[in-house]
Structures are given as structure tokens and as C-alpha cells.
Amino acid sequence: MMKTKSRHSLAIGVFTAIALVVSAISLFPLVWMIISSFKEAKEVLKANPLRFFPTVWVRENYVKLFEETTYPFLQAMQSTALVAVSAALLSVTINSMAGYAYARLNFRGKTLLWRLSIFTMYIPGITILVTSFVVVNSMGLLDTYWVLILPGLASAYSIFFFRQFFLNMPMATEEAALIDGATRFRIFLSVFIPNAKSPYVIMGTGAFLGYWNSFLWPAMTVTNTQYLQVMQVIRSYNNMYSNAYGVVLAGSALAALPPIIVFLIFQRHIVKGLMISGIK
């Protein structure tokens, strides 16, 4: 009895230690970035863990960041927010409609269209990177919000995820409404969407994060200051401010904030979605 008891408390100690060490490794780099962004320029690159906190807390890095005129920071944040939020909303709209139709409706050619959609999962972004540029260029979309929003909206994975969810809802879901004479689209709006909060949140936050964090596609397609995305301007700061790295850190800290906030708000759903994708 004694042996198992001490073993048990040993196990608790070990698990607690693992949890704390791994959590610290995960969070330290972010905390270090945030803390350092409040240090004076001369102190930023004098890393001294014994002096974890700034000797003097200063706003100068943030002031410089907001005064930056070549690549205006707040404008980039606004433009990115506009793109990421509208893309997330449009993306769940078109993908959930498709997922619902493939799951619940019968129409000729359904299997073929479903396969055509799903096949796009096999086509990696790297393969169509250059020719996608040619396509948007010939459509006259370069340097617009459209070029940032449109290409990533339809997602085979998202359609697949929604279809799976709608397939698993019981048949009785629409029967009563059908007898009452409601149209299929009306049923989708009034019965299915209200009962599908989880996939909407999971796919919506996923799209938001993908758009917010994207760098390569914006770097290829927009150069006009008005449309610059936040990751593009941070990359430019990284080249410009090597001697005032606090500014780069300040920009990065602010740019990392929206994804973290979105994650913390929808944490429960996101983790659940991830677990489902792991099992199924």
C-alpha cells in the first residue's frame, strides 16, 4: 500500500514537471518577444535573463512602429483584418453550402462533382503557385482585395468536414420541416446551420488564421501600400530595423495578438476539431 501511494505522488510530481517544462518552452519565446518589445533600443539586444524585465518600461518601439510611413503598420493590420474576417465568413458560407448539398441532397452528377472537389486536396500549393499568379494577373486582380481573398476560399478539406458533419445529423432533422413544405434551402438555414455551430467555428477560425498568417501569396500579388498584409510589413521591418529590433518585436507582438485572442475565445471548439481530425 505504502509503495503504491508514494509511487502515485511521484507520478504526480513527474507529470507536473513535464507539464510545466513543456508549457514554459512553448510560451517563453512569445513572452520574451512581448517583454523585450518594451525595452529601450540599447537594452533589446543585451539579453540578460537575470534582468528579465526592462530596466525602464518604454513605449518607444511602439511609437516608432506607429510612425512608420513606408510600410504603415496600423493600415496593414486593418487591411489584414478586413481580408481575414471577410474570407473566413465567405469561406464557411460556400464550403458549408457545398457540404450540405453533398450530404443531404440528391442531384445528377453529384458523385462526379464531389470527386472533382475532393481531388483538389492532392494538389499542393507549391505546384500551382506560379500559374495561379498568371491566372489572377490575367483576370486583372493584382493589387486588389479580391486577389487576397478569392483564391483560398473554396477548400476541399472544409467541404469534406462540413459534409461529414451534416451526414451524421439524424434524418428526422429535416422530415418535419419538409412535411410543412419548407424548401431545402430554408431548412438548411433554419434547421442545419443552428445545429452546426461546431464545424462553423472550427472551419471559420481555421480560415481566419490561415489568411491572417499568410505571407507568400500576398508577397506575390500586392505591392500597393493600401493592400499590404501585416506579415509582409513585418518581413520588411525585419530587413529595415536590424539595429532597432525592438520595433520588429513590437510589430510581431501586435500581429500575433489577433490569432491568439481568436484561439483563446474558440479554444474548446478548435481543440475538439483537431481531435476529431486526428481520430477520423
Next chain:
Amino acid sequence: MSTKGYHSPTRRMDLRTGYLMVIPSLVALFIFVYVPLFMALQKSFTNWNFYSASEPVGFRNFELVLQNQLFRKSIVNILWFVLMIIPAQMLLTFLFAHALKGMSKHLGAFAKTAVYVPTVISGIVASVIFLFIFNYQGGIINYLVRQMGMKRIAFFADPWLARGIIALTSMWMGFGSLSLIMYAGLMNIPVSYYEAAEVDGANTRQKFLRITIPSMKNVFILVAISLTTGTLQMFDLPYLMTGGNPVNNTLTPMMYIYNNFKSADYSMGYTVAAALLMMIVIGTLSSFVFRLIRSEKSQDE
């Protein structure tokens, strides 16, 4: 499928609604995936560039790409990244998932949140952070190095250290989501398996080897392949942290393709041929994952 043999009173209306609901996504996939794909397939057999008309050149682009020293270098580099990241990441996430299983509810919830935060951070921000941590002049790591009485290390000037730091950053970013997938896999193993083994007198090691590992096989494959396909397309981290240097030792295929695209010295047909070669590898791997998902599904239903 459950929709088969299902007769609804409004069948004809279904038809129209069905098309209307799938059309937006189909049009988008057609314009932004299929058109670029077919264009790539067609152009890869020509000497096409942005400035002049293209002529057919047969398989020459593919031959030239495969002979190109820089493209080969980028392939070797990315294989090193795969070798550095995948085994280590799989082992660490599996061990951590195991630890999560043993943690109390509150501790586990905290640890899950903590490890997941870096996974929502962009590659660009992660690069900035790790450039700062490993900075030559005043990075925290060089501070520790000097405390130990050694000279500062120029981390990004050494091919292996630079690769190592990029691999580390990538692992830091991916650790949370992969751990949770592993954890979900572990939680999915029926407790009755372990109970039955205990009745038969199995010890911890036997249970681990005979139950845990075999039950996790599909999760391991899923994680390994999605990690590999992701790593093969790595771009943001080496682009920002090293720009492919020192002497192209961290140049990845994605960067190679992007640089060709930017420089316009090469014909686009050539660049697209390189991109198609990457698709063969990545597409094969992802089709394997998808087949796995489908077989799992059909077992469920």
C-alpha cells in the same frame, strides 16, 4: 451512404437547390486550382515566359530541372529538414501526449492551451522571435554561451546550426497540434483492452508494446505524412531567417521556385516543371493519408 434510397417529397426542387449550393465552391476550385493546374501541365512542356510566346520543348524542362545543381541542393536540404524534424517531433509529441493522459484535469487543460498557442502564430512571427533568441550580438542563447565561458556563436553562418534552428522553430510551431492529435489517438484506445491485458497479467511495458503502439499505428502514419508534406513545402521560416543561406544550405524547393519566379531569368515552363515534380511526391503522400482516412471512416459506419 445514408442519402441513398432517400425519397423526399420535393425531389425536383432538390435538384436545382443542389446545383446552386455547390456552384460557388466548384467555380472557385475551377478557377483557382484546376485552371492553374492544367496551365502548369501544359506550360511545363514549353519554354514559356512572361515576355514571349511559348514553343514546345518536350521533356527538356524536366531534364534541365533534374540536372540543375541548385534544385538538387534544395531537394537535399529539404530531405535533411524532413529527417531532422519528423522522427524527433513524432517522438516528442507522442511522449508528451502520454504525459497529458496522466495529468490531472486542470494541469492537462493548462498544458494543452500552452502548447497550442504557438501553433496559431505565423511563420513570419516565429522567425522574428527565433532570430532574436539566436541573435549573434545579444541573443539570449549567446548570453548563456558567454556565461559558460565560450565565444559567441554565429548561428546562422553555420549550415548545420542554421538548419537546426529552422528545424527547431518549425517543431516549436507544430508541437501543440500534433501532440493533441496523438493525445486524441491515445484516448481513443478502448480502456477494456488494457483491462483485459491486466487480467492476463501484462506489465506496463507489455501493455505499451502490445496495445498502445499497435493501436496508434494509423495516427502515427497520419501525423508522419502530414508533417512530411508540410515540411516539404517549407518556405516562410528559411525565407525570413536565412534567405536560403549560408551558401544555399537552407534553400528549400519552395524558395527555389519562388526565386525563379521573381528573377524571371528562367523560363516559367522550367519553373513550373520543378513545381510539378514536387506534386508527384506530395500528392502521392497525401493520397495515402486520404485513403487511410477513408478506410477508417468506412469502419466507423
